[in-house]
Amino acid sequence: MKVLKDILYKTAIESVKGSTDIAIHKIEFDSRKVEANDVFVAIRGSLSNGHDYIEKAIQLGAKAIVCDTLPVNIVNGVTYIQVKDTNTALAFMAANYFGDPSAKLKLVGVTGTNGKTTIASLLFQLFQKADFKVGLLSTVKIVVDETEYPATHTTPDSLSINHYLNEMVEAGVTHCFMEVSSHGIHQKRTEALHFTGGVFTNLSHDHLDYHATFAEYRDVKKSFFDSLPKTAFALSNIDDKNGTVMLQNTTAKKLTYALKSYADYRAQILESQLSGLLLKVNDNEVWVKLIGTFNAYNVLAIYGTAVELGLDGLETLRLLSDLESVSGRFQYIVSEGGITAVVDYAHTPDALENVLKTINDIRTKNEQLITVVGCGGNRDKTKRPIMAKIASDLSDKAILTSDNPRNEDPEAILDEMEQGVEPQNYKKMLRITDRKQAIKTACQLAEAKDIILIAGKGHETYQEINGVRHHFDDMETVKEILEKLNK
Numbered sequence: 055m056k057v058l059k060d061i062l063y064k065t066a067i068e069s070v071k072g073s074t075d076i077a078i079h080k081i082e083f084d085s086r087k088v089e090a091n092d093v094f095v096a097i098r099g100s101l102s103n104g105h106d107y108i109e110k111a112i113q114l115g116a117k118a119i120v121c122d123t124l125p126v127n128i129v130n131g132v133t134y135i136q137v138k139d140t141n142t143a144l145a146f147m148a149a150n151y152f153g154d155p156s157a158k159l160k161l162v163g164v165t166g167t168n169g170k171t172t173i174a175s176l177l178f179q180l181f182q183k184a185d186f187k188v189g190l191l192s193t194v195k196i197v198v199d200e201t202e203y204p205a206t207h208t209t210p211d212s213l214s215i216n217h218y219l220n221e222m223v224e225a226g227v228t229h230c231f232m233e234v235s236s237h238g239i240h241q242k243r244t245e246a247l248h249f250t251g252g253v254f255t256n257l258s259h260d261h262l263d264y265h266a267t268f269a270e271y272r273d274v275k276k277s278f279f280d281s282l283p284k285t286a287f288a289l290s291n292i293d294d295k296n297g298t299v300m301l302q303n304t305t306a307k308k309l310t311y312a313l314k315s316y317a318d319y320r321a322q323i324l325e326s327q328l329s330g331l332l333l334k335v336n337d338n339e340v341w342v343k344l345i346g347t348f349n350a351y352n353v354l355a356i357y358g359t360a361v362e363l364g365l366d367g368l369e370t371l372r373l374l375s376d377l378e379s380v381s382g383r384f385q386y387i388v389s390e391g392g393i394t395a396v397v398d399y400a401h402t403p404d405a406l407e408n409v410l411k412t413i414n415d416i417r418t419k420n421e422q423l424i425t426v427v428g429c430g431g432n433r434d435k436t437k438r439p440i441m442a443k444i445a446s447d448l449s450d451k452a453i454l455t456s457d458n459p460r461n462e463d464p465e466a467i468l469d470e471m472e473q474g475v476e477p478q479n480y481k482k483m484l485r486i487t488d489r490k491q492a493i494k495t496a497c498q499l500a501e502a503k504d505i506i507l508i509a510g511k512g513h514e515t516y517q518e519i520n521g522v523r524h525h526f527d528d529m530e531t532v533k534e535i536l537e538k539l540n541k
């Protein structure tokens with residue numbers, strides 16, 4: 055039990071009805087989970103409005119309500135706290151409830167369109183190798199030292215974040231690396247956290263279903279850097295058009311990384327192969343098992359962060375060369391028959407273009423590149439034709455297929471993708487709605503030395519159709535089919 059007024063510390067309160075000197079069991083923002091003596095925080099969401107569930111929460115035993123508008127029916131014995139923004143209130147309350155865990159460890163947030171999971175996960179691996187107890191909040195999984203939990207979001211809600219951070223503190227974790235998504239920033243999931251550092255990867259087309267314009271998407275990302283404290287570092291990729299924008303108004307220590315510009319952390323690509331990259335990082339050479347120019351940027355972000363957190367530069371490079379690629383990020387196998395199958399989470403136009411260019415730079419002319427790709431349902435529609443154009447422009451064969459159609463008609467998604475394919479590329483394009491059939495066709499078309507890229511789902515182990523998640527794993531599927539075909 056905690057006392058309500060303690061949980062409300064630092065919350066900007068507009069008015070109070072009732073006593074704040076009451077014992078609270080826990081905080082909930084979903085009425086369906088409310089139990090006796092909870093405080094219910096009403097959130098205005100995209101589908102429903104938590105304020106409509108205040109009565110329901112009280113029926114289930116809520117003793118206190120946090121809202122932006124007081125309900126007409128005030129129930130005796132219930133405390134009402136009126137605040138301007140309930141998302142922000144929830145974030146501060148969550149931090150207070152769990153004892154402000156982010157202040158008790160070093161927390162680094164990684165934001166940008168692509169590369170967040172890669173950078174956060176590899177920093178996690180690197181600090182573990184350097185013998186620290188580490189935590190990770192990522193799209194793929196949540197890790198508290200040795201214990202893994204499944205992830206539901208890239209950036210969980212503020213209650214979950216603080217819950218896991220508290221578990222980390224209790225387990226003796228000293229460093230936590232987390233992904234900070236634009237949805238997360240916009241919904242104040244990361245408000246009230248004490249960051250030691252923030253990293254910016256890049257900004258390109260995504261989530262224009264959620265953010266009205268690209269400028270708004272950029273400004274949401276920027277607000278994360280604006281909110282960093284003076285004691286933190288802000289490390290930004292200044293080869294990206296928006297890299298300097300992110301640092302414009304931050305009071306944090308400004309640091310930069312780049313391949314093409316002068317920066318605090320610089321790298322040069324000496325060799326680029328399917329087995330990895332040979333880089334010159336500042337003045338030292340390092341071989342890493344990560345593939346493609348975009349990963350040279352990721353390496354720099356990791357190196358810069360590690361050094362800012364106090365690790366020795368040379369030791370960091372030694373540890374970097376040991377790191378394995380992250381699940382579903384340019385993960386590849388070479389079949390018995392010599393076909394290379396790459397599974398990659400490229401689900402944005404920029405990521406897809408980068409991965410295809412990387413493969414095209416590495417392969418020789420007589421090897422075919424066959425790409426299997428889809429676009430998610432209930433997500434940014436404007437990226438669909440662009441991704442199909444990129445896939446058909448940069449591959450010998452592009453098979454358009456489904457990727458989590460969610461509540462949309464898979465055929466309608468494919469119709470929108472197809473719109474982007476240029477007439478001269480029609481003959482290169484196939485449309486196969488069923489993802490397994492699409493992968494099978496790619497395998498049937500492939501011959502020794504050819505490369506199959508299966509993009510968009512990476513580590514995901516499901517295909518979401520009409521709200522139901524069916525088991526589906528790109529890597530498992532392609533391996534099974536290649537074996538069956540004896541290829």
Ligand SMILES: CC(=O)N[C@H]1[C@@H](OP(=O)(O)OP(=O)(O)OC[C@H]2O[C@@H](n3ccc(=O)[nH]c3=O)[C@H](O)[C@@H]2O)O[C@H](CO)[C@@H](O)[C@@H]1O[C@H](C)C(=O)N[C@@H](C)C(=O)N[C@H](CCC(=O)O)C(=O)O
Nearest residue numbers: 083084085097099100101102104107207208209211235237
């Ligand atoms: C669009 C979006 O981001 N939605 C997130 C948001 O939900 P919402 O505000 O839309 O919720 P809502 O259904 O409208 O309900 C509003 C409020 O009423 C409450 N409610 C609702 C019904 C009821 O009976 N009782 C009740 O109290 C809900 O608990 C909620 O507090 O807040 C919820 C709690 O934090 C999130 O789980 C939910 O994520 C949904 C599931 C989602 O799919 N989000 C994706 C788009 C997302 O966040 N993605 C980013 C990654 C993007 C990237 O690649 O960069 C991420 O960080 O994961």
Ligand SMILES: Nc1ncnc2c1ncn2[C@@H]1O[C@H](COP(=O)(O)OP(=O)(O)OP(=O)(O)O)[C@@H](O)[C@H]1O
Nearest residue numbers: 167168169170171172193208348383398399400405
């Ligand atoms: N620095 C980078 N620049 C551009 N593309 C990248 C970069 N790093 C990774 N990618 C590409 O983007 C894909 C997604 O990478 P990653 O999962 O690290 O990004 P993310 O930012 O975590 O994505 P999400 O928003 O879904 O959480 C990779 O599979 C790869 O194709």
Ligand SMILES: N[C@H](CCC[C@H](N)C(=O)O)C(=O)O
Nearest residue numbers: 401429430433457458510511
């Ligand atoms: N974090 C991204 C993941 C997209 C992955 C892709 N497989 C899809 O389902 O669209 C999103 O929520 O937009």
Ligand SMILES: [Mg+2]
Nearest residue numbers: 170171193208
């Ligand atoms: Mg991610």
